Amino acid sequence: MLTLYDYLDSGNGYKVRLLLAQLGRPCERIELDIDRGETRTPDFLAINPNGRIPALVLDDGRPLAESNAILCYLAEGTPFLPADPYERALVMQWLFFEQYSHEPYIAVARYLLRHLPADHPRRARLPELRERGHQALAVMEGHLAGNAFFVGGRYSIADIALYAYTHVAADGGYDLSGYPALGAWLQRIAAQPGHRGLFDLAEG
């Protein structure tokens, strides 16, 4: 049985939960409260020395960290990761885009608004985060204006990774009404077989 160290409100954790549900793979889920330092304990740092969820522990006890690396591992050999070398490379391109140009702005703005008090000094970064976040959303809109999915015309882990924080971007103060192609894609992803919501832990 796979073990997933997770935090329910995390979009990065949700990526893995969503893929596992759509693959029909059961896992034991262990909730860690990131606001209470539960990802900084010696036991958890032995699993992921970088102290972040999600982290997956395989049947044989070997650990794997980084949400998008976990997606790649679980999707290998399934329709969620194309076999064609160029299409695989494009999936990687969008996964790195997500972690470098999207998540640090879309997800972090959401974190600041949901987890930190209104007068917290880190909130001073919100205007800069919003500007960079909208740049990422505009890149996505441009791609989705001519493509139903991110890679190869089919649903893949690139869509899962980008859906995770985009579909709750409003929590970070992002208004998505100016991105019609992105809005249609969000509906397309939510209509995929086996889809589940961010807070839905029902058995797949």
Add this chain to the structure above:
Amino acid sequence: MLTLYDYLDSGNGYKVRLLLAQLGRPCERIELDIDRGETRTPDFLAINPNGRIPALVLDDGRPLAESNAILCYLAEGTPFLPADPYERALVMQWLFFEQYSHEPYIAVARYLLRHLPADHPRRARLPELRERGHQALAVMEGHLAGNAFFVGGRYSIADIALYAYTHVAADGGYDLSGYPALGAWLQRIAAQPGHRGLFDLAEG
């Protein structure tokens, strides 16, 4: 012939140049000055709508962006990317660690010091960047204290990706003297066959 859109001072570009040299694969290199907006022209945005180097254009004209995605594509089927599924996943884990927990602090501090004037307001972030950068270096040090390379005891694209900005971290004000295992690893990487420096464009 491959075409690499690049910027000589970029560690992200250097990753690709280093791997191409070690693979013995020639490429045409096109220098774009990121400080002069040359990655924001319509011609380049048609190659990478996210407006960033490096971007690779394949023989048949198809483009690929994101340095670590380019590494994965070029390394497929070579000793630079393991075939074992778990080792591949660990390579991905370190590639995502590099782009999320390392580059935004190590590389960005270097950028602020090398490219922006001393009184630029963005330099106010340097103390925060340094703190997060040292956290990433400590994670690397912990791993390298028990491992000669990042994955599977062998040189791979995980080492190339992490070497790129670590070996010039001093440019960002990072003192590496407190990281002895990391220092030994830097020497090990520089001693690999076909190694070249950041500014070395000599034929492989």
